[in-house]
Amino acid sequence: MSDWTYEMLRYAFSWNDESSEKALKYVVNGRSPSETMSEFQLLDILLLTILTEKDEVERTSALVFLEEHGKSLVFDYSRLHKVYFVLENILGSPVDGQGMTYSLKSQVLVTYTALLIQFNTFETDVARFEGFVDLLYSMVKHTNKSADRILRAYACECLHELESWHPGLLFPLLGEDWTVPPIWAGGMTATVQQGSSVGINTLAKFANDELLHIQESYARLFFTTIQHFTEQLVQEALKHQPEERREDLTELSLQSGLTTPLAGSRPGTPPLTPRGEDETGQSSQWALPQAKGDSRDAMFRFHIPKNCHAGPEFAFDLATDQTPPRLPRKLVRTMTRSIGLVLEAMPTSSSWTKIFIAERLSLFVKVLALPQRVVFHHFSPLLHASRPSLLHAFMVVNALFTAKELGSNTVAEAVVHRLFALVQDGAMEPCFRLLSVSWLIALSSSSKISFNLLWERVQELCPRWHDPLELKEMKLQALLYCFKLSQNLPSNLLIVLESLSEFKYCHRPVGAHAVVFRFLLRVLIDFAPEMDRLEVPQSLCDMLRSHLRLLPSVLALNQRVNSKAVQWKLLHSLGQFVSRLEPPSRIQRYFGLLVILSETPWLDPSYVLTALHRLVFCPSSSLTWEAGVRVLITCRRIILSHPQAVIYQPMLRLLQHLATYQSDVDLRDRSLLYLRLLSHSGPAALGALFNPHPANMQRMTQMLSPVLPRTVRLINGPVPFLRFVKSPDERKKLGLLDRQTAVFVLPGAEEGDLLSSQWEKRWGDPGLDHKFPEDWLKVGAGSGGLPWLLNEYKEHLKASPSSIRLPFTLQYEPAADMASEELSLECPRQLFSLELTFSSSEHFVPIEPIRIPFIAADGGLVVDGDDGDGFPCLNKLLLRLRPLSPVPTSFGVNIAFNDSLSQMYLGQLEAFEVAFQDLFLPVRLPLVFWAPLFENLWASLAEPSWSVKVLDLERDTVKELIQTQLGPFVVPAEVHVEDEDFDFEQEEYFDRWNSLPEGEMDLPEQEQDVTVNVDTTFAILFVPPCYHLLMRFAISSNSTIVRILTDRFQLLSYMDAFFLSWSRDAAMLADLSQDVDVRQKDIARIACSPCRAV
Secondary structure (H helix, E strand, O other): OOHHHHHHHHHHHOOOHHHHHHHHHHHHOOOOOOOOOOHHHHHHHHHHHHHHOOOHHHHHHHHHHHHHOHHHHOOOHHHHHHHHHHHHHHHHOOOOOOOOOHHHHHHHHHHHHHHHHHOOHHHHOHHHHHHHHHHHHHHHOOOOOOOOHHHHHHHHHHHHHHHHHOOOOOHHHHOHHHOOOOOOOOOOOOOOOOOOOOOOOOHHHHHHHOOOOOHHHHHHHHHHHHHHHHHHHHHHHHHHOOHHHHOOOOOOOOOOOEEOOOOOOOOOOOOEEOOOOOOOOOOHHHOOOHHHHHHHHHHOOOOOOOOOOOOOOOOOOOOOOOOOOOOOHHHHHHHHHHHHHHHHOHHHOOHHHHHHHHHOOHHHHHHHOOOHHHHHHHHHHHHHOOOHHHHHHHHHHHOOOOHHHHOOOHHHHHHHHHHHHHHOOOOOOHHHHHHHHHHHHHHHHHOHHHHHHHHHOHHHHOOOOOOOHHHHHHHHHHHHHHHHHHOOOOOOHHHHHHHHHHHHHOOOOOOHHHHHHHHHHHHHHHOHHHHHHHOHHHHHHHHHHHOHHHHHHHHHHHHHOOOHHHHHHHHHHHHHHHHOOOOHHHHHHHHHHHHHHHOOOOOOOHHHHHHHHHHHOOOOOOOOHHHHHHHHHHHHHHHHHOOHHHHHHHHHHHHHHHHHHOOOHHHHHHHHHHHHHHHHOOHHHHHHHHOOOHHHHHHHHHHOOOOOOOEEEOOOOOOOOEEEEEOOHHHHOOOOOOOOOOEOOOOOOOOOOHHHHHHHHHHOOOOHHHOOOHHHHHOOOOOOOHHHHHHHHHHHHHHOOOOEEEEEEEEEOOOOOOOOOOOOOOOOOEEEEEEEEEOOOOOEOOOOOEEEEEEEOOOOOEOOOOOOEOOOOEEEEEEEEOEOOOOOEEEEEEEEEEOOOOOEEEEEEEEEEEOOHHHOEOOOOOHHHHHHHHHHHHHHOOHHHEEEEEEOOOHHHHHHHHHHHHHHHEOOOOOOOOOOOOOHHHHHHHHHHHOOOOOOOOOOHHHHOOOOOOEEEEEEEEEOOOEEEEEEEEEOOOOEEEEEEEOOHHHHHHHHHHHHHHHHHHHHHHHHHHHHHHHHHHHHHHHHHHHHHO
């Protein structure tokens, strides 16, 4: 089965489901599965279906398919004649209303016409072509018959199609009135030979006599024929016109007017008489004898006229300043009557026919000098038609006449009002609203009156947010056109773009994005002198400030502007914008703009150099490797594009800073190289070095081959020969025995005291984020400056965030087996350029990588006071972590290093955790102010942040735990807060009563009085980034009440686990105390035994 079968089904299905089923039955299922259907077989099936099928829909589908794919189905003339024979058989069959209908014959006419045109029968088979035209003519001449009205309408359409493809074909059907003497246009005539006239049965008579609704088909056929006749006649007349007459633009001898209509015309038609003629005395010369016409009609046989040629052609029209040729007066009267006849048929015609006539009326208006009142009599009702397409027909006709011819301003006002009503009608289709804006632009260019009316309502052309995108762009074009004609440009023109604000969020230059920048480009081209007043450069800078994705479009806008002055102004504004951008760290997002500015030789390079200086010298931003490379690329473009004397000093300072202070060795080396080239080479040498010859580069790529070392990935757990572990002994030196590892600077009495000095000497870290400003020591504890100090303390916490520090050791430990048999690797004993990177967490600022130059397996030095080996097998590290929120977190550790064979290793080390106790830091205030801070926070924090814990531990145990767990955080001075309201006396009484032996119900009198001794201890902890944890311990002999207060309630969820560890530590202390007591008793017994012996 070929593709034609499916095409046949597609066309059949376009009619209805029943037709599709029949096509499937006859075309597909009628064939056996083993047979293949070729185009020959399909054509036979189509012809058989057209002849024998009883269903009209099925036959019509076959005819449509044959019409569309005739050239693909017919390969030779024998098969073509077979097709013609089948079609002629149907046309000759009588209509019975069942198997043969007028609608089926109509489709046969359409298919026959299409085949004639496809196979160029006009030249290859003239007899068949003339016979078919004769057949169509015989159908259309029987007017006012209701039964075959569909067939006659289709016959008119077929004749119209043939006339369109072969202009001049139907000239013989116009009659003898359209004959031109030989002196005019070389003897054009509407008849081909003597005695072969149609007589009175002309196309004009048919169009005039037809009273049914198909009259528009007759009128359109007649109008197209006389249009082609007039076009050819005017062109021939212009060719034979004398030169002096062709140049005469002042005298128009042809005067056309109104005269009496044709015989048989409907009453009420305005008379069509040429100007200056008698309205009554000339009508008899158009009356033709009926008997003579009938005899001629009986003898008429159609023949192709000599002046017919293959087409179709473009419609011909006279230029605006071209004088129409003089035509015979009789022919002019005939043309005028014919146009009047066509215009009379317009009220009953369809919208398409009205538009068809309006668009082709221009030549007749110019040649016949038709008055405006005559044409407007037929087209003026279209101005207020409900269909916008009819308004288009009126506008086409209205454009044929000048404002002087139109007379008063009433028509112009009505037209402008109607067009604005269509533009603002949201229910109208967007295409018609666009058409209305186009007509407004066209009217404003052709008429001063129309432009004044448009200018009064120019604000209505501003695009609205609910308008379609195409209409918005059309309105913007209309606004620019009006402002250009009026030369009155508003300073706030760019406010019209507010309805297109979505363009800022378009990722690609399409849609609203493209519309806005096309509008800005037109503004820069048409109103270049006004760009500063319109604030176009400032608007572009504001766009880039908030929407960086618009940078490619802004740069493309600058490139498309065809004025160097405008480009200089735009780049000047963009350079000022990027050089003043705040904060300076944002400059690295605009490197594309910096490169364009640096490559422009006629632009001042100070803008780019200022931006680079601000970026490189900014203390708050660290330059990454990618940003540093882009900086150097920009520097290179500046050196190549600008004179060396202009850029030498600022470029020298910039490169010196990069070569000295940049942390990346690659950037330092490249900056130093550029610095040496800049200071030791001239402009020519710099160009040769920075832009090497392509031949040299090609030779280098051929001679040099890259050598890449092998990369080893250690994927089976942590690296076996490296241990990355915490160092708990450092925390013990601070007096904390909570099995955690974080360290900090112990609070001292004065700035720069012994504790701070020892810290900095030990770790090489000043610990500034754990200290307080020196001037705070000058504020007395009892002076009035205490409130000021507390406020300064809170501001200092926000301005200088604190970090926690975890001590680690990275040590080489030889592994017994490396578990890498596939790679046949041995444990590397020397590791170079180690880089440790850490996983990220939402609760911490990303940890900066740690770089270690060297670790080896042996050769370590013994460090005094240290049990392990020192460098190079062991490195002590202090890891700084800055919390964003105080949440315990775990981190993964990745490592990369090289060995002595230049092999790169990638692997992982042991993960580590940040515990809750690691977040505890001392308050960043002098010790003397801890008590006032505790009192201030205790009184100001909210109620929901309270919590209470009860510790059933003895007094000595609690005190020892406080000292070992919270020693550095205990407030050293007396704190004045409300007393603990817990009833310790009652608890002591119940404890004694519960300790009585069984049977005793009352305590002795001497034990009924209970004396309670309660010790109170206060601890204040700083939890980064800016929170506090306050604890008050009310300690009795057997129990302790802990009241906890914090300014972050989430911290309370970790306190249960924190005090649970105290219970475990208390049990360990009790066991240790019992062992000590037993040993003391044994020692005492041994010491006393000799005395008893004596």
